[in-house]
Amino acid sequence: MFESAEIGHAIDKATFDAVVPELREALLQAQYELKDQGRFPVIILLCGIEGAGKGETVKLLNEWMDPRLIQVNTFDQQTDEELARPPAWRYWRQLPPKGHMGVFFGNWYSQMLQGRVQGHFKNAVLDQAIDAASALERMLCDEGALIFKFWFHLSKKQMRVRLKSLQDDPLHSWRISPLDWQQSKTYDKYVRVGERVLRRTSREFAPWYVVEGVDEYYRSLTVGQTLLDGLQAALKASGQSQAQPHAPPPTPSLDHLSLLDSLDLSQALDxxxxxxxxxxxxxxxxxxxxxxxxxxxxxxxxxxxxxxxxxxxxxxxxxxxxxxxxxxxxxxxxxxxxxxxxxxxxxxxxxxxxxxxxxxxxxxxxxxxxxxxxxxxxxxxxxxxxxxxxxxxxxxxxxxxxxxxxxxxxxxxxxxxxxxxxxxxxxxxxxxxxxxxxxxxxxxxxxxxxxxxxxxxxxxxxxxxxxxxxxxxxxxxxxxxxxxxxxxxxxxxxx
Amino acid sequence: MFESAEIGHAIDKATFDAVVPELREALLQAQYELKDQGRFPVIILLCGIEGAGKGETVKLLNEWMDPRLIQVNTFDQQTDEELARPPAWRYWRQLPPKGHMGVFFGNWYSQMLQGRVQGHFKNAVLDQAIDAASALERMLCDEGALIFKFWFHLSKKQMRVRLKSLQDDPLHSWRISPLDWQQSKTYDKYVRVGERVLRRTSREFAPWYVVEGVDEYYRSLTVGQTLLDGLQAALKASGQSQAQPHAPPPTPSLDHLSLLDSLDLSQALDxxxxxxxxxxxxxxxxxxxxxxxxxxxxxxxxxxxxxxxxxxxxxxxxxxxxxxxxxxxxxxxxxxxxxxxxxxxxxxxxxxxxxxxxxxxxxxxxxxxxxxxxxxxxxxxxxxxxxxxxxxxxxxxxxxxxxxxxxxxxxxxxxxxxxxxxxxxxxxxxxxxxxxxxxxxxxxxxxxxxxxxxxxxxxxxxxxxxxxxxxxxxxxxxxxxxxxxxxxxxxxxxx
Incomplete structure (x- = not known):
């Protein structure tokens, strides 16, 4: 599931700079049409490895989109009000209305991943949480929502390199949280649990997009382009068409690098x-x-x-x-x-x-x-x-x-x-x-x-x-x- | 979930005899159209309380329908061949082809119910089985299958009466299996687990029909009429219409007795x-x-x-x-x-x-x-x-x-x-x-x-x-x- 996100996807700055203005313009246009149609909301879930770019992506979306039509919701510690109610209440209260976009930075997946990685419960209970998440997403989709789920990935090696470079840089070392270090130790487990979660929740109505997080330009363009393709497809679809799920089809990678291309076909045996x-x-x-x-x-x-x-x-x-x-x-x-x-x-x-x-x-x-x-x-x-x-x-x-x-x-x-x-x-x-x-x-x-x-x-x-x-x-x-x-x-x- | 199936639904013999010929004729007609269209298969699952009429219903379906187009599959002990393969294999090999009907007497629900009632596992594992069943049914439905799920129900009191009467009758006492007696003891647990299973698997694409099993005429007519309504609706639906799930809508009870009617509205307080x-x-x-x-x-x-x-x-x-x-x-x-x-x-x-x-x-x-x-x-x-x-x-x-x-x-x-x-x-x-x-x-x-x-x-x-x-x-x-x-x-x- 993560193989394609460990092959060193990258886009150079010149290409990025050349493409971005048009992409941003198109995203804004799509946002306004979303608002004008007022037919459905857009829900964006950000998950993945610490340090792989979730935070930067939030900033990017805020910068690229019209902030009046997009709301970023972070879910860290539950508030008193949230603790006093069923767990899903905190998500329901932040759902974006039709015509708007909501970014869920931290979401229903965060807790199940942490809980399983830390051994608070086993797979059977994880599967209950997975199925509750699936049921919620299916219902939201049946009610019209367009859901994007991004998993930002780093290979174990890339993650260590990244943490090391941040640590050595006095201007940035503050950005490394204890959670980062903890995840560096539990990397294998986190990825294994993540794999189970993604495998079971990547459904046609709300598929996962796994994005390699190393290169900032590649990561940003991929998220932007995926959003744009999905938005445009959904805006174009007539209200009742069910021929295609209310989700964007998979898009080939922007740098045209695929797992297949990364093979060394010259390998031979005498x-x-x-x-x-x-x-x-x-x-x-x-x-x-x-x-x-x-x-x-x-x-x-x-x-x-x-x-x-x-x-x-x-x-x-x-x-x-x-x-x-x-x-x-x-x-x-x-x-x-x-x-x-x-x-x-x-x-x-x-x-x-x-x-x-x-x-x-x-x-x-x-x-x-x-x-x-x-x-x-x-x-x-x-x-x-x-x-x-x-x-x-x-x-x-x-x-x-x-x-x-x-x-x-x-x-x-x-x-x-x-x-x-x-x-x-x-x-x-x-x-x-x-x-x-x-x-x-x-x-x-x-x-x-x-x-x-x-x-x-x-x-x-x-x-x-x-x-x-x-x-x-x-x-x-x-x-x-x-x-x-x-x-x-x-x-x-x-x- | 079972309340409506404990209010003494009944149909008298005269009504039954008057209605059955037309119902059988219509069922046969629907069967032939199913065959001619060849667009989808029909899967009928029979579950419920022992002694509530599952077996009799199988006989009835065999008698009422064209046996060349309906196949009854029983799943008791797994065979050697089945034990050597994944559990679902035994069901896959018996799926009816398009244009045909398959009755699953004993099915994917039987094992999870027994397992949970006997305490072989807890709710988290039961839920895994439930979700696997839901996924299977959703896939079958997406592939075109029309699924009927019948739960034959008896109240605890009715069940005991029935067992007693069979036991006292020398001609019929052989019909009481050890399983019946066992279930009489575990009735409460069986119903509680059944309730969880039905609650979580009654979905628009494959809803449960709970049928009160006491009265043979009521039970038989209800099953026949539900099948007929569902078949006719699905045969009429154009292939691609998604406006309504590929399942019959609920039908009011045949004897026009509902829970509401069973209320004593004359109750008063001075x-x-x-x-x-x-x-x-x-x-x-x-x-x-x-x-x-x-x-x-x-x-x-x-x-x-x-x-x-x-x-x-x-x-x-x-x-x-x-x-x-x-x-x-x-x-x-x-x-x-x-x-x-x-x-x-x-x-x-x-x-x-x-x-x-x-x-x-x-x-x-x-x-x-x-x-x-x-x-x-x-x-x-x-x-x-x-x-x-x-x-x-x-x-x-x-x-x-x-x-x-x-x-x-x-x-x-x-x-x-x-x-x-x-x-x-x-x-x-x-x-x-x-x-x-x-x-x-x-x-x-x-x-x-x-x-x-x-x-x-x-x-x-x-x-x-x-x-x-x-x-x-x-x-x-x-x-x-x-x-x-x-x-x-x-x-x-x-x-």
């Missing part, structure tokens, strides 16, 4: 290393699947990737040394009649392996947010709610002991072209290339955005995505096998 | 008794509000009722002996501009009292499902989701120690007419009667249905409705005061 490592990993997998600790687990591997990225070949290498009674490969193509008559997850549920078994999905339930999104086979409302539904689905698998590994095999456009041409020229490979493949290739940017959103919204602690650098097939195959083995070993170690 | 009891209860309330245990609680009383039922007079009697610093009366009329710019619950949240204080709402948040429903001030989707939102709201109050009492002051039409005429003829009362009152009077049946649904869906263990027989004002006033006092004492006793 033949000798490959042969040696492949056999080693294959033997390791074979052993792990026969391990008696496997009786408590099942293994599911989902393979997605660019066309011609080598999914089939990778899968064959995985199964090469395995007892065929232990595994099964499910090829996912267009749904059968029987499958079309069911909810889209049905055709995957039916192939979930029993404990002790291993199922590989050659393409998977992620088709909903990839091909179905890009090709318009389902409505935006459908694929937007799918992220949450998929996270729920995978959580059910994880809770039942299923070890879930998800691969995106990434190649660059040149490599794909080369492989397409090779397929066309090789008689026994010709069946592997169709007009569809060429058509998909033209939609490369659309797929890239869809993959980015998919990873951002569904790479979770319980089921992380593994991006596989697949320009070199040998490197990719070994990485796939090794990742599966490591996931199994990690699961066994936790038993 | 003047001496009234004066004595009124003073006693007023003094008791005054004492309770000054009790130091009140520091942990707040008191909220909501007054609803027929026009001219005496809400104002009752409220004045409640406050007569109270320190004015302790209480506040909120008159609820049409929302102000400021209130219209907020979610509808906002104008009630703002008046929630601090601990130690008492607020009376003269009309309340129930306006959403009464006047706004009847007058069409909001859409069916809005008022249908309001039941769940209101239950959530009241749960938040209860969790924070707020003691909540809700009154429906009921009079009959003759009494209302008499009071209207009296108001018109009494100069100082003339302001109390307007053209609106006469118009509302014409909508008596619509209001009666709305009140019935309101009580069925929002009378909960944490915030039960009190129906007040108000033809006699003295009787009503004393009952209101006594109910408040008893609620406070019960809350104090639990501290």
């Amino acid at each position: 033949k000798d290393d490959y042969n040696e490592q492949l056999v080693t990993e294959q033997a390791r997998l074979s052993g792990l699947l026969r391990d008696k600790r496997m009786r408590k687990h099942a293994l599911v591997a989902a393979f997605e990737g660019n066309d011609a990225a080598g999914k089939g070949g990778a899968i064959r290498r995985v199964t090469a040394a395995l007892d065929p009674r232990l595994y099964r490969i499910v090829q996912v193509a267009a749904p059968t009649d029987e499958e079309s008559a069911q909810p889209y997850l049905w055709r995957f549920w039916r192939h979930i392996p029993a404990r002790g078994k291993f199922t590989m999905f050659d393409r998977s339930w992620y088709g909903r947010v990839l091909v179905e999104r890009v090709e318009g086979f389902c409505s935006p409302a459908d694929w937007l709610r799918a992220y949450g539904e998929i996270n729920d689905f995978e959580e059910q698998l994880a809770d039942a002991g299923v070890v879930l590994v998800k691969f995106w095999l990434a190649i660059d456009q040149d490599t794909q072209l080369q492989r397409f041409q090779e397929r066309e020229q090789t008689p026994f490979k010709r069946f592997k290339i169709t007009a569809d493949d060429w058509r998909n290739r033209e939609k490369w940017p659309l797929y890239r955005d869809a993959v980015g959103d998919m990873v951002d919204r569904t790479s979770t602690e319980i089921a992380p995505w593994t991006l596989v650098e697949a320009n070199d097939k040998r490197f990719a195959r070994v990485k796939v096998l090794r990742t599966i083995n490591e996931a199994l070993e990690a699961a066994f170690a936790k038993d | 003047k001496d008794d009234y004066n004595e009891q009124l003073v006693t209860e007023q003094a008791r309330l005054s004492g309770l509000l000054r009790d130091k245990r009140m520091r942990k609680h707040a008191l909220v009383a909501a007054f609803e009722g027929n026009d001219a039922a005496g809400k104002g007079g009752a409220i004045r009697r409640v406050t007569a002996a109270l320190d004015p610093r302790l209480y506040r009366i909120v008159q609820v009329a049409a929302p102000t501009d400021e209130e219209s710019a907020q979610p509808y619950l906002w104008r009630f949240w703002r008046h929630i009292p601090a601990r130690g204080k008492f607020t009376m709402f003269d009309r309340s948040w129930y306006g959403r499902v009464l006047v706004e429903r009847v007058e069409g001030f909001c859409s069916p989707a809005d008022w249908l989701r309001a039941y769940g939102e209101i239950n959530d709201f009241e749960e938040q109050l209860a969790d924070a120690g707020v003691v909540l009492v809700k009154f429906w002051l009921a009079i009959d039409q003759d009494t209302q007419l008499q009071r209207f005429q009296e108001r018109e003829q009494t100069p100082f009362k003339r302001f109390k009667i307007t053209a609106d009152d006469w118009r509302n009077r014409e909508k008596w049946p619509l209001y009666r249905d709305a009140v019935g649904d309101m009580v069925d869906r929002t009378s909960t263990e944490i915030a039960p409705w009190t129906l007040v027989e108000a033809n006699d004002k003295r009787f009503a006033r004393v009952k209101v005061l006594r109910t408040i006092n008893e609620a406070l004492e019960a809350a104090f006793a639990k501290d």
